Amino acid sequence: MRPYEPHVSVASRDGATTDDAALAAGWSYVRRRQIFLGAMAAPALIYVLAVAVGPMVQGFLYSFDNYNLIRPGSRHFVGLDNYLALWRDPTARRAVINTFAFTFGAVTLEFVLGLGVALLLWRDDWFNRVALGLLLIPATVTPLVVGLIFKALLSPEYGMLGYPLAELGLSSPRGLLADPQYALATLVAIDAWEWTPLMALILLAGLKTLPADILEAAAVDGANGPQRFWLMVLPLLMPTVFLALILRMMDAFRVFDIIFVTTSGGPADATNTLMIYGVKQGLEFFNIGVASAVSTLIVVCILVMAAVFIAVLKPGRNRYV
Amino acid sequence: MFDRDRLLLIVRRLAICIVLLVALAPVVWLFSIAYKPTRDIFASPPTFLFTPTLENFESVFRYFKLGALLESSLIIAIGSTALSLLLGAPAGYALARSESPRAIWLAYFFLIIRTVPPIATLIPFYLLMRDIGLLGTWWAVIILNTALNSAFVVWMMFSFFRTAPVSIEEAARTDGCTDFGAFFRIALPTVVPGLIASAIFCVMFSWNDFLYAMFLTKADTKTISVALLSAYGTKDISWGTLGALAHFSTLPIVAMMILLNRYFVQGLTQGVH
Numbered sequence: 226m227r228p229y230e231p232h233v234s235v236a237s238r239d240g241a242t243t244d245d246a247a248l249a250a251g252w253s254y255v256r257r258r259q260i261f262l263g264a265m266a267a268p269a270l271i272y273v274l275a276v277a278v279g280p281m282v283q284g285f286l287y288s289f290d291n292y293n294l295i296r297p298g299s300r301h302f303v304g305l306d307n308y309l310a311l312w313r314d315p316t317a318r319r320a321v322i323n324t325f326a327f328t329f330g331a332v333t334l335e336f337v338l339g340l341g342v343a344l345l346l347w348r349d350d351w352f353n354r355v356a357l358g359l360l361l362i363p364a365t366v367t368p369l370v371v372g373l374i375f376k377a378l379l380s381p382e383y384g385m386l387g388y389p390l391a392e393l394g395l396s397s398p399r400g401l402l403a404d405p406q407y408a409l410a411t412l413v414a415i416d417a418w419e420w421t422p423l424m425a426l427i428l429l430a431g432l433k434t435l436p437a438d439i440l441e442a443a444a445v446d447g448a449n450g451p452q453r454f455w456l457m458v459l460p461l462l463m464p465t466v467f468l469a470l471i472l473r474m475m476d477a478f479r480v481f482d483i484i485f486v487t488t489s490g491g492p493a494d495a496t497n498t499l500m501i502y503g504v505k506q507g508l509e510f511f512n513i514g515v516a517s518a519v520s521t522l523i524v525v526c527i528l529v530m531a532a533v534f535i536a537v538l539k540p541g542r543n544r545y546v
Numbered sequence: 547m548f549d550r551d552r553l554l555l556i557v558r559r560l561a562i563c564i565v566l567l568v569a570l571a572p573v574v575w576l577f578s579i580a581y582k583p584t585r586d587i588f589a590s591p592p593t594f595l596f597t598p599t600l601e602n603f604e605s606v607f608r609y610f611k612l613g614a615l616l617e618s619s620l621i622i623a624i625g626s627t628a629l630s631l632l633l634g635a636p637a638g639y640a641l642a643r644s645e646s647p648r649a650i651w652l653a654y655f656f657l658i659i660r661t662v663p664p665i666a667t668l669i670p671f672y673l674l675m676r677d678i679g680l681l682g683t684w685w686a687v688i689i690l691n692t693a694l695n696s697a698f699v700v701w702m703m704f705s706f707f708r709t710a711p712v713s714i715e716e717a718a719r720t721d722g723c724t725d726f727g728a729f730f731r732i733a734l735p736t737v738v739p740g741l742i743a744s745a746i747f748c749v750m751f752s753w754n755d756f757l758y759a760m761f762l763t764k765a766d767t768k769t770i771s772v773a774l775l776s777a778y779g780t781k782d783i784s785w786g787t788l789g790a791l792a793h794f795s796t797l798p799i800v801a802m803m804i805l806l807n808r809y810f811v812q813g814l815t816q817g818v819h
Binding site: 257258259261262263265266268269270272273276277278279280281283284287342345346352353356357358359360361362363365366367368369370371373374375377378382383384385388392418422423426427430475476478479481482486500503504507508513516517519520521523524527528531535 | 561566641799
């Protein structure tokens with residue numbers, strides 16, 4: 226076993242290292258440590274590059290081909306045609322708008338509700354700890370099942386929610402999910418049911434890192450509840466707020482399961498999102514070229530969000546979190 | 547004088563109870579319809595009272611090979627979780643201990659991989675699996691799930707290792723412990739909560755996934771979440787059957803989350819902050 230030697234080998238003028246002992250051993254301590262850490266990280270990196278990044282690049286290349294699995298022989302390069310086809314297809318344009326509308330609506334709703342819940346649970350006592358544990362249950366229910374639960378509950382004939390709504394004339398007789406005007410908003414509400422607790426948890430974790438002495442000092446100085454919230458809590462919480470928002474945005478943007486089982490994009494494309502559109506093009510119509518163009522579009526949007534996320538994460542880490 | 551703080555506390559608790567009611571009622575409903583006779587499920591207007599029955603569980607056993615479904619889901623979840631931890635924990639450690647400024651960017655790279663939409667990898671991966679003859683096997687799903695899960699584990703273990711003290715490891719290495727020994731015997735035991743949290747999330751992601759399993763498995767390798775969808779698609783099978791099936795698909799994950807709640811919460815918090 227080699228003892229710990231914290232010195233660094235320095236290359237001298239003639240290019241030879243000054244650390245003769247390390248040279249004799251093969252490598253310097255620092256170099257060996259680097260190789261060890263590299264070897265620890267390499268399997269995961271290689272695996273992810275091969276199984277996740279590889280197919281993504283392959284998909285990116287498919288997006289420039291006319292490639293349909295029903296006629297695999299006729300595959301040929303078409304340049305940007307798939308992207309232009311998306312641009313011209315009203316269904317695809319609708320899917321882009323729906324995806325952004327869904328993401329914006331869901332994240333806004335979840336943030337407002339999540340902040341309220343986080344403030345309610347701020348005080349650390351047994352009641353709130355138990356409540357937080359129970360509150361996280363919706364986030365663990367299979368998203369597919371979440372969709373099915375609400376499809377049944379919202380049925381205008383036998384649903385516990387849908388029946389009274391239809392009877393009172395608050396929804397169309399065919400139910401909220403079959404109403405082109407309200408279907409997307411209904412899905413936003415379902416998404417909020419599932420993910421608001423997670424939003425609340427992230428915000429709560431941020432609240433708990435706030436400096437208690439400053440908040441107490443403000444209370445002693447006579448700041449009332451709303452003043453403390455708007456002038457102290459919210460500004461101090463901002464880094465966590467950004468994190469929570471972007472994290473949920475990236476997830477909401479690729480929503481699939483709950484839409485697939487409730488409306489499958491209908492009625493009349495009212496809830497068709499990019500993920501639904503892409504999966505249908507690729508795995509139902511086997512139109513690999515167009516589906517790949519759709520996934521490239523989604524990846525680009527998510528990468529933009531991720532870039533913002535990282536830009537926020539870096540300073541936020543040093544200042545408050 | 548009546549205490550104002552006390553009143554405020556009661557109002558807060560009441561509000562939390564209402565939130566809990568909204569959050570839990572649909573889940574309770576899902577499990578309760580399993581005991582409801584089909585006639586009552588489709589009653590219009592809906593009824594709250596019913597005579598409990600086990601007929602829905604009988605039809606689950608009649609229409610589904612429950613053992614085979616659970617076996618598939620378990621093999622995929624355990625296989626992917628084990629592989630992800632094996633790949634992810636050492637990499638998270640390496641990134642946390644590296645002094646190179648590039649390490650943090652590599653950590654972000656792994657984080658972003660987890661957020662990539664499934665469709666971007668699914669179609670090319672599907673064609674690849676078809677070409678090498680793994681389509682329809684558990685391996686196809688395990689391999690793809692592991693790519694996303696291991697990336698997530700790297701990020702999560704990176705954040706756990708970063709908060710673990712370095713000094714003991716350095717002392718151990720000074721005393722002649724190897725680099726790997728310092729990782730395996732000193733650092734790893736201090737981040738057991740992180741390993742548990744990572745495992746919970748891997749199991750949850752794999753178990754709850756249905757998009758990958760739907761396209762990468764075939765009849766005899768399909769998972770319970772794929773069966774849920776087909777349960778709903780068939781005419782003979784009612785919501786009651788679905789509720790009964792959910793006892794096997796959803797209840798284990800919910801139970802795991804409640805039992806390991808501390809690690810679940812810690813993982814979610816640590817992974818972000």
